[in-house]
Amino acid sequence: MLRTSLLVxxxxxxxxxxxxxxxxxxxxxxxxxxxxxxxxxTVFERWRYRPNNARPGADWQPTxxxxxxxxxxxxxxxxxxxxxxxxxxxxxxxxxxSSSAKEKSRV
Numbered sequence: 161m162l163r164t165s166l167l168v169x170x171x172x173x174x175x176x177x178x179x180x181x182x183x184x185x186x187x188x189x190x191x192x193x194x195x196x197x198x199x200x201x202t203v204f205e206r207w208r209y210r211p212n213n214a215r216p217g218a219d220w221q222p223t224x225x226x227x228x229x230x231x232x233x234x235x236x237x238x239x240x241x242x243x244x245x246x247x248x249x250x251x252x253x254x255x256x257x258s259s260s261a262k263e264k265s266r267v
Contacts, residue, residue, distance in 0.1 A: 163202060170198035216241075216248050223247075 177192025216239040225238040234251045241248070 163206070166202055167199060170195045170202065174199065216250060219243070220248065226252075 172195070174192050174195025177188045177190070177195055180186075180188030180191060182188075220239040220241050223238045223240050227236055228234070229236045229249075229251070232251070234253060236249045236251055239248045239250060240246075
């Protein structure tokens with residue numbers, strides 16, 4: 161809902177900028193630029209910050225870090241890929257039973 165409202169506002173602002181530019185009034189370029197920037201930022205945010213639901217592969221190592229995700233209330237385990245430096249946060253309920261039990265015994 162918030163994302164949609166923001167896109168509608170930014171689109172309206174960009175449209176107002178186009179109309180101001182067409183009539184030769186001041187502020188058109190700023191309104192068009194700001195509206196376009198908000199639209200691009202909102203679209204980029206959706207693409208870039210999507211949840212990663214993939215399970216870690218065999219080359220991923222558990223870090224031993226565990227915490228409760230405040231949004232879901234589930235216990236999350238942290239995995240690390242030494243080649244890329246990427247960290248992945250996986251819910252204990254999504255892990256195969258053997259990995260979760262093995263890690264619990266180590267902690």
